[in-house]
Amino acid sequence: MSTSFTNWVGDHGSAMDTLEFQxxxxxxxxxxxxxxxxRVVALGESxxxxxxxxxxxxxxxxxxxxxxxxxxYALEAPFTQGHVLDAWVRxxxxxxxxVAEDGIALSLGQCREMHEALTWMxxxxxxxxxxxxxxxxxxLPGAAASPLPALEExxxxxxxAAPEALPVLEEAVGVVRRFHDPVAFTALGRYQALGPxxxxxxxxxxxxxxxxxxxxxxxxxxxxxxxxxxxxxxHLRGAWYLDQLHRANAAEGFESASTFRDVYMAExxxxxxxxxxxxxxxxxxxxxxxxxxxxxxERLLLPAGAHLAAALGDGYRAVGVTSSxxxxxxxxxxxxxxxxxxxxxxxxxxxxxxxxxxxxxxxxLWTLADLRAARPHVHDAASFQHxxxxxxxxxxxxxxxxxxxxxxxxxTGTDHVLxxx
Numbered sequence: 355m356s357t358s359f360t361n362w363v364g365d366h367g368s369a370m371d372t373l374e375f376q377x378x379x380x381x382x383x384x385x386x387x388x389x390x391x392x393r394v395v396a397l398g399e400s401x402x403x404x405x406x407x408x409x410x411x412x413x414x415x416x417x418x419x420x421x422x423x424x425x426x427y428a429l430e431a432p433f434t435q436g437h438v439l440d441a442w443v444r445x446x447x448x449x450x451x452x453v454a455e456d457g458i459a460l461s462l463g464q465c466r467e468m469h470e471a472l473t474w475m476x477x478x479x480x481x482x483x484x485x486x487x488x489x490x491x492x493x494l495p496g497a498a499a500s501p502l503p504a505l506e507e508x509x510x511x512x513x514x515a516a517p518e519a520l521p522v523l524e525e526a527v528g529v530v531r532r533f534h535d536p537v538a539f540t541a542l543g544r545y546q547a548l549g550p551x552x553x554x555x556x557x558x559x560x561x562x563x564x565x566x567x568x569x570x571x572x573x574x575x576x577x578x579x580x581x582x583x584x585x586x587x588x589h590l591r592g593a594w595y596l597d598q599l600h601r602a603n604a605a606e607g608f609e610s611a612s613t614f615r616d617v618y619m620a621e622x623x624x625x626x627x628x629x630x631x632x633x634x635x636x637x638x639x640x641x642x643x644x645x646x647x648x649x650x651x652e653r654l655l656l657p658a659g660a661h662l663a664a665a666l667g668d669g670y671r672a673v674g675v676t677s678s679x680x681x682x683x684x685x686x687x688x689x690x691x692x693x694x695x696x697x698x699x700x701x702x703x704x705x706x707x708x709x710x711x712x713x714x715x716x717x718x719l720w721t722l723a724d725l726r727a728a729r730p731h732v733h734d735a736a737s738f739q740h741x742x743x744x745x746x747x748x749x750x751x752x753x754x755x756x757x758x759x760x761x762x763x764x765x766t767g768t769d770h771v772l773x774x775x
Contacts, residue, residue, distance in 0.1 A: 414634075526559035678761070
């Protein structure tokens with residue numbers, strides 16, 4: 355006999371009574387059925403810089419590492435700059451505060467909860483007998499603003515591996531410096547001011563560099579330089595995708611152009627699966643959803659989760675993370691103190707009719723609901739067509755987009771956000 359999803363959640367949703375990172379994770383055993391044999395589990399959030407979303411994701415991360423053998427934590431952070439995270443959790447130099455600031459864009463690493471998780475990874479690696487637990491970025495270089503960080507990394511490789519390609523790299527860098535800025539929308543605006551000829555010089559140079567590196571690949575691997583070469587190619591691929599994002603933004607607008615981020619994020623995750631590894635991806639709910647979307651002009655938008663679901667099928671799980679009460683955050687204009695943009699505390703509107711949030715009880719700290727398990731038993735799965743996106747609601751067929759939902763009853767901003775009040 356079928357029931358409503360609201361009733362199903364009340365009877366079968368897993369009620370959790372702690373968000374504390376260090377507490378035992380036995381309460382998360384229901385995750386085993388959700389995860390199954392998946393190779394990638396994506397953990398979302400309906401808004402960035404929410405304290406409780408970090409806590410939910412990091413408790414789940416612990417469970418997946420300690421109980422299920424996951425080996426990589428992949429973040430919505432630049433692949434290029436994120437290398438400092440991987441080095442640090444393996445015992446590299448620096449403080450956790452500085453590494454999180456340098457390796458994670460848009461200040462998303464600048465909070466107590468992220469520092470706690472990174473410190474746990476480092477301490478776990480210190481005493482581990484097996485392969486180290488990795489922490490990496492998957493996103494485009496320069497916070498999707500400028501490819502310069504990736505091209506600078508590429509230069510280090512070319513100097514010893516292919517110095518003949520350095521003049522072509524300099525052509526690209528010469529154009530990039532014309533619009534380089536660490537703030538995405540500033541860089542996007544400066545790119546718009548470039549002439550068509552300058553844009554073509556950059557695109558041509560990146561294409562020639564990619565061809566040159568592809569021509570070297572087999573020989574470099576045969577000489578024992580395969581890992582260095584593949585990393586250099588991935589820095590360059592990020593720069594190439596970011597150039598395409600800038601071009602598309604000028605022609606189509608940012609909503610469509612930004613999905614170049616998603617395909618690069620998905621491809622970055624798929625690279626991490628070599629050798630049978632299992633990956634936890636942490637990114638916004640928008641990025642991890644399985645379902646393709648349409649923009650306002652009815653153009654197809656493919657989030658990273660759609661690419662991963664296409665590549666992995668049942669080997670991909672998307673866990674959306676959202677809330678009903680409390681506060682959320684919004685990203686405002688850059689300030690001198692916060693040039694990447696300032697995060698502001700904002701009121702959380704009540705759950706909208708037809709939103710997945712409206713189905714969850716709010717007398718629990720947080721609830722984990724397996725949508726795949728619920729679907730055969732509920733008659734109203736198709737009615738949930740909305741979910742939170744910061745301080746508004748996004749039209750989305752929730753049961754098609756996510757495999758599970760982690761619902762936090764009440765949320766607050768991180769210490770980083772609250773300090774900006």
